[in-house]
Amino acid sequence: MTEPLRIGIAGLGTVGVGVLRIAQKRAALLAARTRREIVVTAVSARDSSRDRGVDISAYDWEDDPVVLARRDDVDVFVELMGGPDGPAKAATEAALDAGKDVVTANKAMLAIHGQALAQRAESQGRVIRYEAAVAGGIPVIKALTEGLAGNEITRVMGVMNGTCNYILTRMESADLPYDIVLQEARDLGYLEADPQLDVGGIDAAHKLALLSAIAFGSRPDYAGISVEGIERIMIDDIRAAADMGFRIKLLGVARRTDRGLEQRVQPCLVPAESPLGQLEGGTNMVVIEGDSVEQIVLQGPGAGMGPTASAVMGDICDLARGSRVATFGQAAQSLEAVPSAKNGVPAPYYLRMGLIDRPGTLARIAAILGEHGISINRMRQYGHGGETAPILIVTHQTTRDSLDAALRAMRGTDVMHSPPVALRIERI
């Protein structure tokens, strides 16, 4: 057995405590598997006196994570503080500069500063591993970076924010409006302090930026992601989608096209009987497609102490075993800056609209779609009591640009009762 692997952990929130618990409870198992003792030497957090339900008396305490990151008796710096900048970034940089590998769960930091940090690691011959940053306990970073390394990846997508999936499935199962379910999620502690991170799609976009960089050998490009949250999804849309055989999911989708890198987070319709369509509650699911493997689907808990700590510990075990894969799966210097292909890629869309109930209105809408080269796949008009006729349309493939032009034209008529809702349908 070689020398112990010495780790220093900054951040003792839920995940940090979970990692300490595994390190303590499973020390023998970890040593058998990695053929090395894994030893925590020092920890750092905001408050040294707080009772976290785990014994930290055996570890040195550092008030300053940067000091922890530089300690001579730390081989791997484990960053679990969070936040794209501030102490997390400063300590990560300090660790890399001191020649240490870094394990982190910090999706925001890597999505925004990933390229610079990966280059910094590389210049020291070090790596940053971040399995816990995407889809919690699912080893999706490993599957994509290592297991599928023989593939040209054609698409990566998934439900990567459990809170949004909880809200959308709960709206459907309980037939409740968005605001009520959002409050439920808040009461249950499912929401981030800033709920926009969840329901605004930002958290999912951070994760997508990382998957996308690995999949396509491109620089992480969080700013290039088109992001739309779930705030405008109405129970009517969920019901109507179900009636057409679909379910609405907040999907992150990345694909490399002839026109550049398509990266988007948005509520999409997926077939109700597909794996993504059947995904319930807070579970995460990632779908990876490659030229050889065709399609694999990975499902598991996207958050929580145990699953997230499992992912962090998996990274630590890799380093203990001497497996050290480049941060984004290839030399950081070789990652390409690929331009965004935002609205050009054709897809079918779902449209929901309320028309003024008088003769000729539907013909008018159909004509506008036709004028913009958009053909109708399916249409339903529902019975109604008032002056508004609810209409659902599923289009054939069209570009977002054509669709937006058609929607503008519709809004310019006098037949719309309210602005139309348009949601992309993602082929699975």
Added chain:
Amino acid sequence: MTEPLRIGIAGLGTVGVGVLRIAQKRAALLAARTRREIVVTAVSARDSSRDRGVDISAYDWEDDPVVLARRDDVDVFVELMGGPDGPAKAATEAALDAGKDVVTANKAMLAIHGQALAQRAESQGRVIRYEAAVAGGIPVIKALTEGLAGNEITRVMGVMNGTCNYILTRMESADLPYDIVLQEARDLGYLEADPQLDVGGIDAAHKLALLSAIAFGSRPDYAGISVEGIERIMIDDIRAAADMGFRIKLLGVARRTDRGLEQRVQPCLVPAESPLGQLEGGTNMVVIEGDSVEQIVLQGPGAGMGPTASAVMGDICDLARGSRVATFGQAAQSLEAVPSAKNGVPAPYYLRMGLIDRPGTLARIAAILGEHGISINRMRQYGHGGETAPILIVTHQTTRDSLDAALRAMRGTDVMHSPPVALRIERI
């Protein structure tokens, strides 16, 4: 960039050709990802003149795979011949003895000789990697050995033979009997030359032996697996299971219990709405449960040129990157010989029987179950025309031993029209 990684491939069937195609078509991508050129130096197969649809003129040809395995210009020996013994084993041993790492898709060889081969590799400081041996393109060996290394694994199970899942789902969807669908599968080329490997559960058992060894740190114990195939599943069972909210799947299940290692391959009932219950056609699915990660579900193609070659190439990339994980995830010498816990673990069961239609027969059956400590959860009696009353019973948890005793007692009565069918219900 370091020296190229030189590979020799023995066996140019579907998978071998797939690996060559990736090596040729994706050479630049592989080099970018592993920072090393991956070069095929020599190949071996039965017939050098056959047109395989891939250009092999650039590679040296060896008639004897053992000679190939020993070549000085081969760093990694890729064994794709198959078969538990014979040339595959001889060449694998030769490669290990010559100090080379081995990549293989050979589940039978590893299930039966895995312990000896892993020790042989270890004595040379080498490893055997075999992602393609289990669940085709799904990186499940990697997920279990590496991604979840921080977990004490509590259960691993799955649908790992696509042909059986095709047969069972096709019987249900087309309402056809087993024999007809078996012939369809044969005509479609889905069956192994020896169909017992598929429908007899042997192929699934080979795979389970490997997963089980990694999961529980135990010596691969193929002989200790209780194996039952799908040959006796009748369309009546599939219909009856569906009527009770279940689907029948050929499951491999491994679990470490207080009484020893439970390893079984058998047709089981699973809830129709569970991921395993929803799995259609030839797709594979593996469910892994650990003390920290809770449950992850991995789904993908279990066979085929592209997916299997993707798995082989993933292993090759790992070796090119210098990641060399012990064959079963820990030192071969440290793997324990764990005794089998075959029939002792309690589970609920589904029972289908035809009773002679006269007063008191059902009471008699219920009494026998009660005498054996088996309580009834649900029961259905169906309307019928003839002299037989079809009865379905779902029991509460019981041991297989108690159940077998009860079934023996039932067969000793004069109320059974035909021997009862008993299938385990697996909790998901």
